[in-house]
Amino acid sequence: MTAPAKPRKGARRAAIAVVSLIVLAVIAYLIYLNVPDHRTALLVDTSRSRVDFGAVAASVGSVARNAGERDAVSLRRFGGECGAADNTAELVGSGTGRGGEIDSAARGLSAAGRPTLQSGVLAAIDDFSGLYPFRGLKRNRIVVVTSHGTDGCAGDQRAVMKAVRERVSAAGLTLECRFVGFQVPDGQRDELRDLAGACGAPEPRFVATPQELDVVLRELVVPDLGRAEPVELPEPEPVEEHEFMVALMTGWGVKVTGAPVTCRAATGERDPERLQCRFKVAEGASVRLTAKVTGPDPNPLRGNNPEYRPTNTPYWYGCDEGPESRTCTVTMNRERLSKAKAKSGGTPSTSMAACVTTKDPAAGALAMACAALTGSR
Missing domain, CATH: 3.40.50.410 (von Willebrand factor, type A domain)
Known part of the structure; x- marks a missing residue:
């Protein structure tokens, strides 16, 4: 019986070369995919x-x-x-x-x-x-x-x-x-x-x-978009603005910042027009108001009581934070607008006003006026 012929070295080398090429082709293809x-x-x-x-x-x-x-x-x-x-x-x-x-x-x-x-x-x-x-x-x-x-x-x-x-x-x-x-x-x-x-x-x-x-x-x-043509953006819908008032009821000199207009009153100011600051807030917008009390002490007890210490830290009524707050944010949102009533004689409704005052005993009546003006009590 004749033994099978052994494959020649040349044939084995050719087979290995073919397999290697296939492996390299697969690797190249996988690299291409990545x-x-x-x-x-x-x-x-x-x-x-x-x-x-x-x-x-x-x-x-x-x-x-x-x-x-x-x-x-x-x-x-x-x-x-x-x-x-x-x-x-x-x-x-x-x-x-x-x-x-x-x-x-x-x-x-x-x-x-x-x-x-x-x-x-x-x-x-x-x-x-x-x-x-x-x-x-x-x-x-x-x-x-x-x-x-x-x-x-x-x-x-x-x-x-x-x-x-x-x-x-x-x-x-x-x-x-x-x-x-x-x-x-x-x-x-x-x-x-x-x-x-x-x-x-x-x-x-x-x-x-x-x-x-x-x-x-x-x-x-993003490829293949080319240079974009000028985009015509739609005209924004006009935003309605609403009048808002800040009352300055400290008795002290006070300056309020954050409003689009200057809000300032001197110590002992009695003119009602100078004790209020009016401006407009766009619907949906917020303003952050900050008050700084300055000037001479309006309290007449100051000179007669050596133990007297002024209580002149400002606090607020009518703000988003609630009554007697140390900070004041006013947001012209739906809740505030829904509470606003028709104006009478130019006076805004309680929901359209904020008021700054102090806890100084001499300003007690002013604090009560603040609460009443903003509908907080």
């Missing part, structure tokens, strides 16, 4: 500023949720103490399908610290320098959303430009930078233009409203 078409890093300014950071967070979260299925998005923040390791941090690493995670992370942020713009931009560039996460096949982009045009820790802004320019050059990346200035002060816009130029980026997009921010971020992050 390489995004577009990769975008969202770099968000979380430093302390006068802007509504909640609007920024909402826009960032929304645009991340709308990214394409094969588009990778990441989230990094900057803002904090100068030189601190955590003045910039990547919150969500680059990957597809992470819109919900980025949305949650963005809405959980709060504004604090200085604008560490240089640290944020340099770290965002470094995020693209490794082999993994994979870069995008079609586009790699950093989108900086900032409310500042300067770095709060660098005295020489030219040094910031130089550091950014060198980092981009050293990284050797085909990397786009785009800058969005949300309510950036006019005096800082030129610096932000210079920083964009150091990154090789076009002119920053300056926006003033959350609606404009939504439009620009969608254009820069």
Whole structure:
């Protein structure tokens, strides 16, 4: 009986080569499936500023949720103490399908610290320098959303430009930078233009409203939208304003701040017109009123009683906080408006008035007048 022929070495090598090619093809295909078409890093300014950071967070979260299925998005923040390791941090690493995670992370942020713009931009560039996460096949982009045009820790802004320019050059990346200035002060816009130029980026997009921010971020992050046409926002519905009055019933000199007009009365003032302050509050709006008592003591007992101590801390009636409150917030809400009655002779209803007084014994009658005027008793 003839023994079976052993496979020749050449045939075995050919078989191994075929298997290796198949394995390599499978690996290449799996890598291809994980390489995004577009990769975008969202770099968000979380430093302390006068802007509504909640609007920024909402826009960032929304645009991340709308990214394409094969588009990778990441989230990094900057803002904090100068030189601190955590003045910039990547919150969500680059990957597809992470819109919900980025949305949650963005809405959980709060504004604090200085604008560490240089640290944020340099770290965002470094995020693209490794082999993994994979870069995008079609586009790699950093989108900086900032409310500042300067770095709060660098005295020489030219040094910031130089550091950014060198980092981009050293990284050797085909990397786009785009800058969005949300309510950036006019005096800082030129610096932000210079920083964009150091990154090789076009002119920053300056926006003033959350609606404009939504439009620009969608254009820069969501692919194939092209440059957005100017958006015609609907004219806002006119908001009705309602007259409100603050009565100054302290007996002392008093100044009230927070109102859109000046509210002030001198010690011992008797003119009724000078003891009231009238202004308008838009429906749905709030004002926070603060009173400061000043001037000479109106209490006649002061000179006859060496143990006398004035009780001149201001307190309020007719405010959201309730009667005898130390603070006063006035919100023109439905509850207050529903309680308002028709005006008679120019006198507002009790729900449309607040009154500031003190607990000084000499002002007892004034405190009673406050309570009656605001309907608190």
